[in-house]
Amino acid sequence: xxxxxxxxxxxxxxxxxxxxxxxxxxxxxxxxxxxxxxxxxxxxxxxxxxxxxxxxxxxxxxxxxxxxxxxxxxxxxxxxxxxxxxxxxxxxxxxxxxxxxxxxxxxxxxxxxxxxxxxxxxxxxxxxxxxxxxxxxxxxxxxxxxxxxxxxxxxxxxxxxxxxxxxxxxxxxxxxxxxxxxxxxxxxxxxxxxxxxxxxxxxxxxxxxxxxxxxxxxxxxxxxxxxxxxxxxxxxxxxxxxxxxxxxxxxxxxxxxxxxxxxxxxxxxxxxxxxxxxxxxxxxxxxxxxxxxxxxxxxxxxxxxxxxxxxxxxxxxxxxxxxxxxxxxxxxxxxxxxxxxxxxxxxxxxxxxxxxxxxxxxxxxxxxxxxxxxxxxxxxxxxxxxxxxxxxxxxxxxxxxxxxxxxxxxxxxxxxxxxxxxxxxxxxxxxxxxxxxxxxxxxxxxxxxxxxxxxxxxxxxxxxxxxxxxxxxxxxxxxxxxxxxxxxxxxxxxxxxxxxxxxxxxxxxxxxxxxxxxxxxxxxxxxxxxxxxxxxxxxxxxxxxxxxxxxxxxxxxxxxxxxxxxxxxxxxxxxxxxxxxxxxxxxxxxxxxxxxxxxxxxxxxxxxxxxxxxxxxxxxxxxxxxxxxxxxxxxxxxx
DNA sequence: TTATTCGGAAATTAAAAACA
DNA sequence: GTTTTTAATTTCCGAATAAT
Numbered sequence: 001x002x003x004x005x006x007x008x009x010x011x012x013x014x015x016x017x018x019x020x021x022x023x024x025x026x027x028x029x030x031x032x033x034x035x036x037x038x039x040x041x042x043x044x045x046x047x048x049x050x051x052x053x054x055x056x057x058x059x060x061x062x063x064x065x066x067x068x069x070x071x072x073x074x075x076x077x078x079x080x081x082x083x084x085x086x087x088x089x090x091x092x093x094x095x096x097x098x099x100x101x102x103x104x105x106x107x108x109x110x111x112x113x114x115x116x117x118x119x120x121x122x123x124x125x126x127x128x129x130x131x132x133x134x135x136x137x138x139x140x141x142x143x144x145x146x147x148x149x150x151x152x153x154x155x156x157x158x159x160x161x162x163x164x165x166x167x168x169x170x171x172x173x174x175x176x177x178x179x180x181x182x183x184x185x186x187x188x189x190x191x192x193x194x195x196x197x198x199x200x201x202x203x204x205x206x207x208x209x210x211x212x213x214x215x216x217x218x219x220x221x222x223x224x225x226x227x228x229x230x231x232x233x234x235x236x237x238x239x240x241x242x243x244x245x246x247x248x249x250x251x252x253x254x255x256x257x258x259x260x261x262x263x264x265x266x267x268x269x270x271x272x273x274x275x276x277x278x279x280x281x282x283x284x285x286x287x288x289x290x291x292x293x294x295x296x297x298x299x300x301x302x303x304x305x306x307x308x309x310x311x312x313x314x315x316x317x318x319x320x321x322x323x324x325x326x327x328x329x330x331x332x333x334x335x336x337x338x339x340x341x342x343x344x345x346x347x348x349x350x351x352x353x354x355x356x357x358x359x360x361x362x363x364x365x366x367x368x369x370x371x372x373x374x375x376x377x378x379x380x381x382x383x384x385x386x387x388x389x390x391x392x393x394x395x396x397x398x399x400x401x402x403x404x405x406x407x408x409x410x411x412x413x414x415x416x417x418x419x420x421x422x423x424x425x426x427x428x429x430x431x432x433x434x435x436x437x438x439x440x441x442x443x444x445x446x447x448x449x450x451x452x453x454x455x456x457x458x459x460x461x462x463x464x465x466x467x468x469x470x471x472x473x474x475x476x477x478x479x480x481x482x483x484x485x486x487x488x489x490x491x492x493x494x495x496x497x498x499x500x501x502x503x504x505x506x507x508x509x510x511x512x513x514x515x516x517x518x519x520x521x522x523x524x525x526x527x528x529x530x531x532x533x534x535x536x537x538x539x540x541x542x543x544x545x546x547x548x549x550x551x552x553x554x555x556x557x558x559x560x561x562x563x564x565x566x567x568x569x570x571x572x573x574x575x576x577x578x579x580x581x582x583x584x585x586x587x588x589x590x591x592x593x594x595x596x597x598x599x600x601x602x603x604x605x606x607x608x609x610x611x612x613x614x615x616x617x618x619x620x621x622x623x624x625x626x627x628x629x630x631x632x633x634x635x636x637x638x639x
Numbered sequence: 640t641t642a643t644t645c646g647g648a649a650a651t652t653a654a655a656a657a658c659a
Numbered sequence: 660g661t662t663t664t665t666a667a668t669t670t671c672c673g674a675a676t677a678a679t
Contacts, residue, residue, distance in 0.1 A: 005650065005670055016643065019671050032642080643677070650670070657663065 011037045011280060037178065039280035156183070166489040169413045170420065171243075172289050172354055173236040175282050176326035216244065227260060230267040232290045238264060239297050246493045249541045255305055262298045262310035265291060271316035288321035292358045299361050303431050304497055320355045327351035329410040334398065336391035348393045350410060353417035356394060360386055360425060379432055380465075387425060396422045401478045415482050420491050423476060427498040429469040430505050433462045466505055467518065473502040474525035477532045487538035496537050500546035503529045507553035514564040519557075526554055 006020050012034055013020035020026045025036030160183065164176060219226070219241060226234045238261025245254035269275040270291045276284070295311050302309030320341055329350045337345040338352045363382045392398045399415040476483065476499075486492055503526055510522035530550050537543020 009670060014670080017645065017671055018643090641677100641679075644675080646672105646674095648670105648672080650668100652668080653666095655663100655665070657661100659661075 008039060011039045014039055035182065037280060038282065167491075169350060169353065169417060170489060170491045171239070171293055172321075172327070172351065173232075173239065173286075173293050174289070175286050175324050178282060178286075216241075227264055230264040232268075232286065235261045235264050235268075235270070235290050235294050237261075239293055242297060242301065243490055243493060246542070247540055255301055255307070258294075258297050258301045259310050261294050265294045265311070270294075271311065271318060273318050282324060285321050285324050288318055289354070291316075291318045292321065292354065296357065296361045300494065320358055321351070323349050323351050329413075331393040331414045332408055332411055334391075334393050336393055338391055339389070348391045350413050350417070352391070353394060353414075353421060356386075356390060357421060357424065359389075360421075360428060363428075376432060380429075383425070383428060383432070390421070394418045394421050396476070396479065399479065399482065401481075412485065415479075416486055416489070416491070419476055419479060419482050419486065420495060423473055423495060423498050426469040426473045427501060429465055430501055433466050434505075436462050463509065467509055467522075470502040470505045470509070471521065471525045473499060474506070474528035474532070477528035477535075480535055483532055483535040484538075487536045492536055492538065492540065493542060496533055496540065496543045496546060499529045499533050499536070500542075500550070503533075503546070503550040503553065507550070507557060510557045511560060514557075514561055515568070519561065523554060523557060526550055526557075530554075 004019075006022050009018075009020035010024070010026050010029060012018075012029055013026060018028055020028065024038065025034075029036035160180070168176065219237065223241075226237050238257050242254045242257040242261065245251070245257060265271065270287060273284075273288075276287065295316075298309045298311045322340075323346070327350050330347050331350075334348075336348045338348045338355070340346055340355075360383075363379065363386055393414050394417055396415075396418045399411075399418060486495060506522045506525050506529070510519055510526075513519065530547050533543045533547050533550070537546070
C-alpha cells in the first residue's frame with residue numbers, strides 16, 4: 001500500500017524535489033503563493049539499436065514525424081551515462097544541417113566537462129543574463145512595468161473574453177486556461193496596489209477608444225523592454241502590434257514589427273524543437289502555436305509586400321500544435337476526422353483550422369524568392385492535394401448562407417474558419433501565379449504536364465486558374481452573415497487584403513481580355529468583392545481604400561470596353577478568341593506610360609527576350625522569374 | 640523558524656527480451 | 660500475446676544550506 005506518490009509532480013515541486021500532491025494548485029504552491037503548472041512526463045524512447053540506421057534528414061518540410069528528443073543545452077551538466085551508443089546518434093541527428101553559432105560550439109566544448117557556462121549574455125546566441133523577474137516575493141506593481149494601470153478586473157476580464165471571441169480561433173498564441181489563471185493571479189495581487197476609488201471610477205467611465213490609444217502608447221513606449229529578452233510574450237506582442245498597425249494604416253511599421261517578431265522567434269530558437277529544453281506539455285504546445293502564428297504572419301506580410309520573408313529562408317523543425325483542453329470543441333452536426341502528422345485520426349476540433357492553415361502556408365512556401373516554372377507547377381499540384389484533405393467542418397459550402405445568426409458558438413467559429421481558410425487557399429493561387437499576371441504569354445501556360453486524358457482539368461491554364469480562384473473568392477459575398485461577424489475580428493485585415501488582391505487580379509484579367517465572354521463574370525466578381533469588402537471591412541481604412549480602388553478599376557474596365565467596342569465596330573467580325581502573339585505585351589504598353597520607377601521592375605522581368613526563351617526551355621536551365629512584385633506594383637501598372 | 644537546494648534512494652514505466 | 664527483465668526517468672526523503 002502507501003500510494004504516497006503522485007502521478008506527476010508539478011513544475012515547481014519537481015524543480016525543488018518536493019513532495020507534490022494531486023490537487024492543482026498543489027498545497028506547496030498554494031503555501032508559497034506560486035504558480036502551479038503541470039508538467040508532461042515524456043519518458044524518452046531509446047533508439048539504441050538503430051545506430052547505423054540514421055533517420056533520413058528532413059526536407060524543407062516542417063511536417064515531421066515525431067518530436068525530436070531534446071538534448072538540453074542550457075544547464076550543460078547533464079551526465080551522460082550509458083555507453084556512448086545512442087548519444088552519438090542523437091548528436092548526429094540533431095546536428096545535421098543546422099548552422100551553429102560560435103557560442104553553440106563553446107557549449108559543446110564544455111559539454112562533457114561538467115562545467116556550467118556563466119555570464120555569456122554578451123555573446124551572440126549566448127545564454128540570456130539572469131532573469132530578474134524570477135525573484136520571488138518581490139512583486140512589482142503593473143504600473144511600474146508598463147507605465148499604466150490595468151482596467152478594473154471586470155473590465156479586463158471582459159476584454160479578455162472579447163479578445164478570445166474575436167481572435168483566438170484565428171490566431172492562437174496561448175493556452176487559454178493557463179493564461180487566464182496567470183491573469184487572475186496578477187489581478188488579485190494587483191488589487192493590493194491599486195486603491196479602490198480609482199478602480200470604481202475606471203469601471204463606470206471606461207472609455208474604450210481612449211484606453212486603446214493609451215495601451216498602444218504603452219506598448220510602444222516599452223517595445224525595447226518587451227523585445228530585450230525574447231520570450232513568447234514578446235513575439236505575441238509583435239504579432240498583435242503588426243496586425244494593429246495594418247489596421248491603423250501604418251503598413252511600414254507593420255512590416256517591420258512582424259520582422260522583429262520573427263527575429264525574436266529565431267533568437268529563442270523557436271524554429272527548432274530539438275533545441276528546446278525539456279518543457280511541460282502545455283508549454284510545448286504553446287510554443288508551437290506561437291511559432292506557427294509568427295511564421296504565418298511573416299509569410300503573409302512578406303507576400304503582401306512582395307518582399308522576402310524572414311523565417312522560411314531557414315529550415316525549421318516544429319511539429320504542428322496538438323489540441324489542448326481549450327480547443328477540444330467539435331462542430332455539431334458534422335463529425336469528420338482529421339489525419340494528424342503522426343498518422344493518427346482525430347476528430348476535427350476548432351483548433352484543426354490552425355493546423356490546416358499551417359500546412360497550407362508551408363505548401364505555398366515562398367522560400368524561393370525566385371521561382372521556376374516547374375517549381376510553380378509542383379506547388380500548384382500540392383495545393384490541389386491539400387484541398388482534398390480539408391474536412392467538411394472547414395468547407396464553406398457546409399454552412400448555410402441565410403442563417404441569420406449562427407446559433408451555436410462552436411458552429412459559428414467553424415463557419416468563420418471555413419470562410420477564411422477557403423479565401424486563404426484561393427489567395428495562395430493568386431500569389432503563386434502573381435508573377436505571370438503581367439505576361440499574356442505566360443497566362444496561357446498549361447498547369448498540368450503529362451498525359452491529358454487522365455486528368456479532367458488537364459488543360460487548365462494559369463489564366464483559368466487565376467480566374468477561377470478570384471471568382472471563388474468573390475463568392476464569399478453570399479455568406480453575408482459570416483462576413484459581418486468576421487468584420488469584428490483580427491482576420492478582417494487579412495480577408496480584406498485578400499479580397500482586394502482578388503479584385504486587382506480580376507481587373508487585370510478583365511483588361512487583358514476585353515472581348516472575352518468572361519468579361520462580364522469578371523465585372524460581377526469585382527462587384528461582389530467590393531460588397532464583401534464593405535461588409536467585412538466595417539469601415540476600416542484598408543477596406544475603404546480598397547473599395548475605392550476597385551470601383552475605379554471597374555470604371556476603367558468599362559471605359560476600355562467601350563473603346564474596344566468602338567474600335568471593333570468598323571472592322572469585319574473576327575474570331576473573338578484571338579490568339580495572343582504580339583511582341584509587345586499589354587503590360588509593357590501601360591508600364592511605359594506610367595511612372596518610370598514602377599515600370600522598372602516589370603520591365604526587367606518581362607523583357608521580351610527572356611519571355612521568348614521561357615516557353616522553349618522548361619528544364620533546369622530555365623531563367624528564374626522574380627517573385628518580388630508587390631501587389632502595389634501590379635496595381636501601378638493597372639492604371 | 641521557515642524556505643530552498645540537491646545528492647541520491649526508491650518507485651515507476653517504456654522498451655527489450657524471454658517465454659508460452 | 661503475455662510475462663519478465665532492463666534501463667531510463669521520475670518522485671521525493673532528508674540533510675545541508677540559505678533566507679527571514
